[in-house]
Amino acid sequence: MTTAKICGLSTPVTLDPAIRHGASHVGFVFFPASPRHVTFAKAAELAARVPGHVAKVGVFVDPEDDMLEQAVGSAALDVLQLHKVTPPRAAAIRAKFGIETWVAVAVRTRDDLEAAHGFVGVADRILYDAKTPDSAALPGGMGLRFDWDLLEGFRHPLPWALSGGLDPANVAEAIRRTGAELVDVSSGVESEPGKKDETKIAAFLRAVTA
Numbered sequence: 001m002t003t004a005k006i007c008g009l010s011t012p013v014t015l016d017p018a019i020r021h022g023a024s025h026v027g028f029v030f031f032p033a034s035p036r037h038v039t040f041a042k043a044a045e046l047a048a049r050v051p052g053h054v055a056k057v058g059v060f061v062d063p064e065d066d067m068l069e070q071a072v073g074s075a076a077l078d079v080l081q082l083h084k085v086t087p088p089r090a091a092a093i094r095a096k097f098g099i100e101t102w103v104a105v106a107v108r109t110r111d112d113l114e115a116a117h118g119f120v121g122v123a124d125r126i127l128y129d130a131k132t133p134d135s136a137a138l139p140g141g142m143g144l145r146f147d148w149d150l151l152e153g154f155r156h157p158l159p160w161a162l163s164g165g166l167d168p169a170n171v172a173e174a175i176r177r178t179g180a181e182l183v184d185v186s187s188g189v190e191s192e193p194g195k196k197d198e199t200k201i202a203a204f205l206r207a208v209t210a
């Protein structure tokens with residue numbers, strides 16, 4: 001059965017429905033340039049509402065240890081999701097924190113998928129996400145989708161998740177075409193950047209389990 005991470009939650013009024021409607025993972029973004037950024041205090045407040053069967057994922061962009069320490073300490077994170085890290089850096093973070101570690105691989109072409117092989121032994125999961133333009137302020141959360149057919153026949157070296165441009169209308173097809181066991185969404189369940197929408201969250205989670 002496919003499960004889902006709702007990413008970029010920043011308020012109790014959207015976190016609670018995500019949990020109620022069946023998210024397996026909830027994501028908190030620790031990146032000041034993001035409209036979904038949460039402070040350590042806010043992350044602690046949100047994390048306290050998350051039951052044990054739902055995993056708390058911290059989302060980071062090439063983070064310093066100090067940032068990770070404060071985020072892990074305040075929000076009791078279950079998973080570190082790392083964007084823009086090299087394999088040695090991911091290995092160092094995983095060794096230091098001893099927490100399940102995901103690495104985002106930005107995809108535009110079939111060659112981009114090959115980066116996943118570099119993370120064998122240093123990450124627990126690869127999140128295939130759409131590559132954002134070099135000029136973009138964010139490496140994720142922009143509602144961009146990559147060509148799912150690129151995954152066809154690809155031998156995944158690690159457990160993986162599908163991300164990038166998913167929404168309530170396309171997620172069922174995405175799962176059918178790629179066989180993803182875990183899907184991740186952010187802007188596809190928002191009414192505007194950074195503002196999650198309970199109705200869209202519910203519809204997305206319904207479509208995932210349908």
Ligand SMILES: O=C(O)c1ccccc1NCC(=O)[C@H](O)[C@H](O)COP(=O)(O)O
Nearest residue numbers: 007034140141142143164165185186187
């Ligand atoms: O969501 C953000 O603002 C963000 C900022 C910096 C790094 C990563 C970020 N999001 C990562 C995610 O896991 C998103 O859910 C993923 O990129 C998919 O986003 P979307 O295409 O908007 O569904």
